[in-house]
Amino acid sequence: MAPSTSRVKLPSAVRPKKTLDQSGRVVGPRGLQTRDQLLDAMAALLAQRSVREIRVVDVARNVSTSPATFYQYFEDVDEAVLRLAERASERMPEILALMGRSWQGRKGFETALAIVEAFISHWDAHHAVLRLSSLRSDEGDRRFLKLRRDTMTPLLQAIAKLIEEGQRAGRVSKRMHPIAAAAALAAILERLAAYHRSLEGLGVTREHLVETSASILYQIVTGRRAP
Amino acid sequence: MAPSTSRVKLPSAVRPKKTLDQSGRVVGPRGLQTRDQLLDAMAALLAQRSVREIRVVDVARNVSTSPATFYQYFEDVDEAVLRLAERASERMPEILALMGRSWQGRKGFETALAIVEAFISHWDAHHAVLRLSSLRSDEGDRRFLKLRRDTMTPLLQAIAKLIEEGQRAGRVSKRMHPIAAAAALAAILERLAAYHRSLEGLGVTREHLVETSASILYQIVTGRRAP
DNA sequence: TCCAGTTTCTGATATAGTGTCAGATTCTGG
DNA sequence: CCAGAATCTGACACTATATCAGAAACTGGA
Numbered sequence: 001m002a003p004s005t006s007r008v009k010l011p012s013a014v015r016p017k018k019t020l021d022q023s024g025r026v027v028g029p030r031g032l033q034t035r036d037q038l039l040d041a042m043a044a045l046l047a048q049r050s051v052r053e054i055r056v057v058d059v060a061r062n063v064s065t066s067p068a069t070f071y072q073y074f075e076d077v078d079e080a081v082l083r084l085a086e087r088a089s090e091r092m093p094e095i096l097a098l099m100g101r102s103w104q105g106r107k108g109f110e111t112a113l114a115i116v117e118a119f120i121s122h123w124d125a126h127h128a129v130l131r132l133s134s135l136r137s138d139e140g141d142r143r144f145l146k147l148r149r150d151t152m153t154p155l156l157q158a159i160a161k162l163i164e165e166g167q168r169a170g171r172v173s174k175r176m177h178p179i180a181a182a183a184a185l186a187a188i189l190e191r192l193a194a195y196h197r198s199l200e201g202l203g204v205t206r207e208h209l210v211e212t213s214a215s216i217l218y219q220i221v222t223g224r225r226a227p
Numbered sequence: 228m229a230p231s232t233s234r235v236k237l238p239s240a241v242r243p244k245k246t247l248d249q250s251g252r253v254v255g256p257r258g259l260q261t262r263d264q265l266l267d268a269m270a271a272l273l274a275q276r277s278v279r280e281i282r283v284v285d286v287a288r289n290v291s292t293s294p295a296t297f298y299q300y301f302e303d304v305d306e307a308v309l310r311l312a313e314r315a316s317e318r319m320p321e322i323l324a325l326m327g328r329s330w331q332g333r334k335g336f337e338t339a340l341a342i343v344e345a346f347i348s349h350w351d352a353h354h355a356v357l358r359l360s361s362l363r364s365d366e367g368d369r370r371f372l373k374l375r376r377d378t379m380t381p382l383l384q385a386i387a388k389l390i391e392e393g394q395r396a397g398r399v400s401k402r403m404h405p406i407a408a409a410a411a412l413a414a415i416l417e418r419l420a421a422y423h424r425s426l427e428g429l430g431v432t433r434e435h436l437v438e439t440s441a442s443i444l445y446q447i448v449t450g451r452r453a454p
Numbered sequence: 455t456c457c458a459g460t461t462t463c464t465g466a467t468a469t470a471g472t473g474t475c476a477g478a479t480t481c482t483g484g
Numbered sequence: 485c486c487a488g489a490a491t492c493t494g495a496c497a498c499t500a501t502a503t504c505a506g507a508a509a510c511t512g513g514a
Contacts, residue, residue: 021491028490030481050366055471066493071473135362138422139277145425156429173453175442177435180419183426184443187418188411195365198372199410202383208404215402216411216447225450226400248462255461257510282500293464298502 021072035073037063039087042080046128051077078136082143085133088126089151095119099158103218106227112214116189120210123193131194156182162221171223185217248299262300264290266314269307273355278304305363309370312360315353316378322346326385330445333454339441343416347437350420358421383409389448398450412444 018026019035027035041062045054054077056067074080095118101111123130136144159182166172192199196209215226245253246262254262268289272281281304283294301307322345328338350357363371386409393399419426423436442453 025490028481031491034491056473057471067472068474068493069491072492076473131362131365135358137425138358148425149428153429173442173446175453176439177431179429180426180431180435180439181443183431183436184415184419184440188414191414191418192407192411198364198375199407201376202380202406204404204407204410208407209410212403212407213411215400216408216443219400219446220443223452226402252461255510258462261462283502284500294501295464295503296462299463303501 022075023072027073031073034063034065034069038065038070038073039080039083042077043084043129046081046084046132051081051132078141079143081129081132081136082147084126084129085144085147088122088129089147091122092151092155095122096154096158099155099162103162103222108222109214109218109227112218112221112226113210116210116214116217119189120193120196120206120213123190127194130190134190134194152186156186158182159185159221166221166223172220173223176220181220185220188213188216249302250299254300258300261290261292261296265292265297265300266307266310269304270311270356273308273311273359278308278359305368306370308356308359308363309374311353311356312371312374315349315356315360316374318349319378319382322349323381323385326382326389330389330449335449336441336445336454339445339448339453340437343437343441343444346416347420347423347433350417354421361417361421379413383413385409386412386448393448393450399447400450403447408447412447415440415443 019032021027021031038059041059042054045058045062056070056077059080060067060070070080074083095115098111098115098118101114102108103111133144133147137148156179160178163172163176163178163181167174167176167178192209192213196204196206199209200206218224218226246259248254248258265286268286269281272285272289283297283304286307287294287297297307301310322342325338325342325345328341329335330338360371360374364375383406387405390399390403390405390408394401394403394405419436419440423431423433426436427433445451445453
């Protein structure tokens with residue numbers, strides 16, 4: 001029963017995370033490169049058409065490989081999207097860090113502006129992936145729900161904490177549930193970032209949107225009117 | 228050249244809208260019934276699985292008919308969804324009417340509460356269809372974009388008008404673009420209505436959500452803290 | 455009641471994409 | 485240069501969409 005190979009099973013907490021292919025084998029450098037190319041091709045296609053119009057054949061062809069190769073690395077199209085969403089979510093902490101700046105007066109409004117700006121830029125850069133990711137969560141897909149929870153919860157909690165402080169200081173209405181309010185603010189950011197294009201038809205520029213969202217964020221968090 | 232039939236071509240503005248099938252023929256009473264049954268079956272399925280998992284065969288089977296019949300009335304699954312969304316959007320004016328109530332003090336807050344409540348109930352009743360409809364718009368689908376524009380624009384304008392009044396009275400920050408702010412508030416309603424279920428995991432009840440959203444709505448529209 | 459015309463429904467099928475797998479191909483260290 | 489590991493792919497079984505010619509059901513008038 002003594003293992004004759006050098007591959008010893010380590011406890012999963014210690015074992016470094018290696019990327020695996022669909023049959024559970026560790027992927028080497030060449031495979032990793034193919035996998036990355038597939039993801040890039042996927043992202044490129046996603047930027048120009050909706051997921052439903054994306055054929056695995058196209059993704060594969062764009063990297064001069066075959067559909068079977070795609071399936072070697074991803075269970076299905078959604079899994080590839082999930083990986084892209086994970087990639088995107090790695091940038092979240094940068095936005096989170098902005099929350100720590102001052103919320104006093106004019107400085108505070110600038111903090112709000114910076115956050116909104118960062119958020120919208122982030123969505124602009126990854127809108128297709130993020131929107132899809134958000135849809136899959138809404139549909140109840142476990143994988144995407146977990147990702148959303150992991151990336152949004154810290155943000156919600158950071159905002160909620162500010163609101164609680166405001167409430168303790170008596171500036172912010174106690175009627176609001178801090179996390180619910182945080183979710184509402186996040187909803188503005190997500191939703192407007194997702195469709196600010198269609199508002200341009202009504203004479204609303206991106207600039208307007210940023211200023212307005214920042215005003216609302218500032219007003220809800222601090223309880224004070226935007227300067 | 229004189230038409231011998233009794234079917235005279237009227238100007239399209241006058242001609243009553245008859246439902247047509249895929250080959251452009253007017254649908255009679257029996258067909259209309261089948262079509263409605265198909266829509267109902269579609270709605271029922273949509274309530275339990277995501278669109279991607281809905282097979283035309285299932286919809287058809289649920290009304291004891293064949294896929295070919297489905298395609299006689301709808302171009303594709305999306306068209307059926309669009310019809311359902313249109314059905315749902317007919318209820319919008321009721322919400323819009325609430326906007327006209329008083330926005331003064333405690334009464335004003337009750338107005339906000341009523342609007343939020345109506346909106347969330349509306350979404351609860353049609354969430355699958357509305358969410359999908361919103362996704363298709365985001366994806367740029369013309370048919371859904373038009374529907375969204377037609378149903379949301381009046382709402383946005385009503386809110387925008389209130390905000391403008393507040394700005395003129397000096398209660399509301401002039402930094403906000405009225406339509407952008409209206410869109411932001413609509414975003415809260417849409418987004419939270421769409422996923423309030425997943426917030427329950429964080430201890431946020433539907434009740435909290437309604438109160439909080441109403442507070443934000445009230446605060447942004449009137450420039451005053453919620454009572 | 456029967457018939458001709460109209461409306462509605464469906465079996466059969468062309469088309470197209472997904473996902474699998476055995477085996478071919480390519481790479482690597484010795 | 486070779487053995488074995490890693491990677492890739494042609495061929496294929498399956499599943500679903502969408503179409504259409506013709507069958508079936510219904511209708512009103514003789």
